[in-house]
Amino acid sequence: MSFNKSWKEMEIGAVVKGGSGLLYKTGNWRSEKPIIDYTKCINCLICWALCPDSAILRKGNKVEVNYDYCKGCGICANECPTKAINMEKEEV
């Protein structure tokens, strides 16, 4: 989506609302997708802490991948201590 507001409608000085990055989805960058095997997950939160895209959501100690943003880097799978995350080819 390209930006198409008139200069009259834009806030001056290019000030942007913090956190608006969420409006831009990066999930389509992905060629592999992480799948969590919850039978192996020990809720250590390592994947949550280390995901560069903040794409692992946490509720209490439960984790879940947010595929809207996950870029498929595979860090979560690489770092999971119980190998509970598998990277699978994204279907196109």
Place this chain on the structure above:
Amino acid sequence: MTTVAATKKFIEATGNLAVAYAVKQVNVDFISAYPITPQTIIVEALSQYVADGELKAKFVNVESEHSALSACIGASIAGARVFTATSSQGLVLMYEELPVASGLRLPIVMALSMRALSAPINIHNDHSDFMSMREQGWIMLAAEDAQEVYDLTIMAFKIAEDERVLLPTVAAMDGFTISHTLQRVDVLDDEVVRKFVGERKARFKLDVENPLTFGPLALTDSYFEFKRQQHEAFKNSEKVIREVFKEYEKISGRKYEPLKKFMMEDAEVAIVALGSTVGIARIAAKKLREEGIKAGVIGFTLFRPTPKVEINETLKDVRTLAVFERHLSLGAVAGPHYMDIISSLDKKDDVKIYDYVYGLGGRDITTKMIVDTVKKTIEKAKKNEPMEVEFVGVRE
């Protein structure tokens, strides 16, 4: 450091001290600067005011002018009323941050004690530093004497911080000639100044409860619109500046206009200048009139935005101009005043403007030089000679 205190309603002050006094009265929150001749005394005096508790501002003594303007940008984003001062090489070291202050729409006020640019290094006055700012989105005011720089410094804050404007503003004076010359300066009461400028109400600020992003990356789909907005801010400032001048006249009794006019009512030839030279030009005009030449003087108080309306009004009947530039636009056809006047005039076919570069690196300009130059201008105009930049006061 000896600062000045007002006895009755005036101070005995150099241009630099008059600026410092104004900045104290305006009650800035934050100052950051780096010493450089001939501006240094401004920041020394302000440091003294802070050290004596007369000014409750934070003074951050940075390690370079680049950091001075950077710190000012940070403080201004935080919502503070901000001041800096510089000259010459200091200004060009700040250069990277000049368009940033404007692009982020920060009403920072700068005092500039104008000085020649290196090389060769020279500490004396010309306008090459000031003129180098003219594409960087700052409102630009220039004073003729210490009184004007005091008044313009106060007004600069009110102009810059106006919600319709929000642009950084520079108030300049000639280095040494004004910055170091003791003059009587009529001053306003602190309360009058404070009421006049009010408190800065920042449009945005740094607030963890309402997090904003300042200075993002804006590419092909948005950058242009922000520049268009700045253009609009300059348009708006034309009105605001004139309002502020009028309002200031009410509290001070001193009249300010974008262009100063002297004996222009019936003038047949006009001398155009900026800064302290305007004063010398007045004497020259009187001398010329004694010799039967109807000369007048136009002095730029407002340099940016270009006072187009006043240029047209003032030059309605005067079509011969001797333009004095204390700046050499190397490689250009003419200097900045010449170009501004020509581009401002709605009707230009019958005007005869001749451009003269003078006073570089602090070289003196005398009444005689101006008188002779005006006579030469009249001759050239008569012969309809094409304009070619000439030099006044250089050894050929």
Place this chain on the structure above:
Amino acid sequence: MTLEYKPITKLSDLPEENLFTSGHRLCAGCGPAIVARLTLLATQEKPIVVNATGCLEVGSTLYPYSSWKVPWVHVTFENAAAVASGIVEALNKLASEGKTKEAPVIAIGGDGGTFDIGIQAISGALERGHKFLYICYDNEAYQNTGIQRSGATPFGAATTTSPAGRVIPGKQERKKDLIGIVLGHHIPYAATATIAYYRDYINKVRKALSYNGPTFIHVLAPCTLGWRYDPSKTVEISRLAVETKFFPIYEVENGSLKINFRVPKPKPVEEYLKTQGRFAHLFKPENRHLIEEIQKNVDENWARLERIEKAGPIF
């Protein structure tokens, strides 16, 4: 503004909210993104962030989007520390008059903005003693402009301006001792860290913000593109940097140095180098001696740190 130091023992001690949000355009597997994320997870109170020009800044704030859910300022490349100085002092002044609220201030810059172009502004700010934390995320080259060498690029690494050529095998100069430079200002707290040791990093951010004065953290942040490795290995490589003693993790509190990870059985530096394309040329027979030289440098650096640690406070 200073905060009480409350170290975490486990990740669940951290708040759930992501203050560094998804949707940024940094590369998949970006080390600096992990630094940004961990930094904002670590802060006990929402900070104001000043970001020098670089990957992190460009990648996280493409108009009209911003991944920063805290006040965030970018001005130019070399002046994050100067801008932070202005913010800290202005906030302090305005807060003293009840006009605003104070918040911790963190300046963050890459190795270009820190080791090189920004070093003067940093030195000035540290000397003046403003109360802020400066974080250098070090990805060891100007990655944002396309992998050019910086003063942080290690000896032997190939970049686009220190390429591995037929005559010159990569960068010929050693990495600057950034913490050494910073310590010359006698600041109360300086530390190194890396993302693999996320708890250590988080606690260092918290500790730094508990100090009354300028503090400094140098955090190694691998770059998948510039170092040439698979994106999934970002954290693993930063761990190897510590396990081979290539990047020692230590802190200096009030002049006393403490090595935080002793590495009882260090792996040979080769183990680290071989994971990254930027060092691939060192494995050619004619360049093997450079690996030995790197190993020697690594051992000497470690011995130097141990000497300083043993000798007691350096200021």
